[in-house]
Amino acid sequence: MEDEMEIQKQYNTRAIMASLLICGFVGFFNETALNIAITNLMDVFHITAATAQWLTTGFLLTLGIIMPVSGLLLQSFSTRQLFIGSLLSLIAGTFIAALSFNFQMLMVARVLQAIGMGMFIPLMFNTILVVYPPDKRGEAMGFVGLVIMFAPATGPTVAGILIEYLSWHYIFWLSLPFLIIGLFVGLKYMENVTDVTKPRIDLLSVVLSTVGFGGVVFGFSKAGEGTSAWSSTVVIASLVIGLAALVLFTIRQLSMRDPMMNLGVFQYPMYIVGLLMVLACMLIMMSSMIILPMYLQNGAKLSVFVTGLMMLPGSVLNGVLSPRMGKLFDRYGPKWLVIPGLVLVAAILWLFTGVTPVSSVVFLIALHIGLMIGISMIWMPAQTNGLNQLPPELYPHGTAVMNTLQQVAGAIGTAVAISILTSGTESYLRSSSAPTDPAELANAITQGSQHVFWFALIITLIGLAVSFLIRRVVVKQPAH
Structure with missing residues (x-):
């Protein structure tokens, strides 16, 4: 030692x-x-x-x-x-x-x-x-x-x-x-x-990975342009080709002695729990962070600059708290941070589902601050605990899997959030007697936003159920 x-x-x-x-x-x-x-x-x-x-x-x-x-x-x-x-x-x-x-x-x-x-x-x-x-x-x-x-x-x-x-x-x-x-x-x-091990580069794995992950990210990114985009040939083709390539990529990795992306990381239960927490955070973040500015500008009728300033306190606090949460994780482990963090995020998102065009600016800033504090309690402790369970030779693969799936979750979160927002807005305007009235448009955007916050709340509750499985990893193998 x-x-x-x-x-x-x-x-x-x-x-x-x-x-x-x-x-x-x-x-x-x-x-x-x-x-x-x-x-x-x-x-x-x-x-x-x-x-x-x-x-x-x-x-x-x-x-x-x-x-x-x-x-x-x-x-x-x-x-x-x-x-x-x-x-x-x-x-x-x-x-x-x-x-x-x-x-x-x-x-x-x-x-x-x-x-x-x-x-x-x-x-x-x-x-x-x-x-x-x-x-x-x-x-x-x-x-x-x-x-x-x-x-x-x-x-x-x-x-x-x-x-x-x-x-x-x-x-x-x-x-x-x-x-x-x-x-x-x-x-x-x-x-x-x-250590530079110079693994043999398997070109087929590189091609399948590029087509697979690229296709899925591109498909969801295009789908995020609106609800009608989901039925477009480009989106369907991208997602189908991407998913098919990912299935072939997975089969290829499992059959190789030196895989490009070692899926052996999924043998470690706390890594899987940590990964699921990170992906849940990414979905919550992307859906909330995209919808909130749109709601503030179109529903609450605030300027771009004011919107940016309103979202700053929560994000600054999240950044400042992250190292402190890391210290608490080093001392007490992940459970006492991750579970309360998810409870806090769930409570905040539930309050967000009740926002209206007349909700006060102070109330919205307070909710955003609460959301960001909750995220800081979940993300890094769960991620660090998960990566800690891997042996050092799997660190590159563990970080590659986590970072890649984070990008995919970001693209999915964005696409789904914009689709839910659009469909909620459109359904409100269809039943409205004055769909062109600015007040009604604000109400429509608000309804769409509320639906997105319900989606984020469901993801949070699923994350909360998974979080009860989290256990502190005691690192037995050498750290170097």
Whole structure:
């Protein structure tokens, strides 16, 4: 055990963590900052909403293709090589985006950014699992939680201010120096923390994974454009082809001696419970976080800037609490955080199902803060506990599976939420005597939003039932 601790102390964990958090923050910030500029970009580039949406869909699609291959990349390249490669891709994408003068150029930039993030996110999780001993991982993962929650939340607010006073280009000019600083800190302190095993690359697995995960993410992303989109040939074909490819991919992985994505991670019960908690959180987050701004702008008739500010306190608090929840997890284990967290989220979502166009701003901010506190109690403790159960050789595969399915859950959550919102809104307007009246439109959006919160509540209650199975993992194997 003493030898193990000596190995742990060799790493400059603070410097490694600093470079990972700086780059992670900017990467996640870029992921959402452009969302608020979509309307602005439609005017500047003279493009339709469907075309502009590709700036988000393309990003998610690229992540859905890169993430499944990340386990293979983590074993094929050294930590430093992957870190430098992901940062160069992020920097190149951000620089091209800052200079973009047409849609095509910005689209290329978004794909480069997504390639960088697709390599960086699994690398970040894997590095933390290796350099931190099990009794310190909760707090370390909590800091990652801070970045994952806080950066996307500040994106729309900061972007809103930049667009108002400068231009959308400055979203990327602001990000660039931080990425370069993160790269230099990493160049100085990042160490090779994993063994490069150079596994044989199975091209068929890569193709099946790309078609499978890419098809599913693309299908749900397209379905998210409205209820009528579900019956479109493109969506049905994407989902059918994607699911068929995933079935073949799974069969292929189970029959290989050295699989690209080792599904042996599913032999570990706490990993499965942790994964289900993460996916539940992702579905709740994506459905609530997409619908809430739409409801605030169209139902409560608030401006984009006010909406961004209203959602900031909860997201900031979630970020600030994540490391503290990690510390509590290190001390007490997951059960005393995850179960109360799900009870809190269920109570908040139940209150959200009763919102009306006249609900007070203070009440809505309080609900959002409660929701974000609950999520911070569930996400990182469940995820860290699940990954802790894996032996070190399965860390790359465990993080690859978790991150990939998170992207798929995000795409599903978004698509389902928008469909429920649209159908709820349309059914209200069909029975309305004055469907064009602004007050009735606000009521229709409110009804659609309430239906989405009911959907999120059902997911939460299923998560709560599963959470009673959670047990603290006592790490017996060496952490290195």
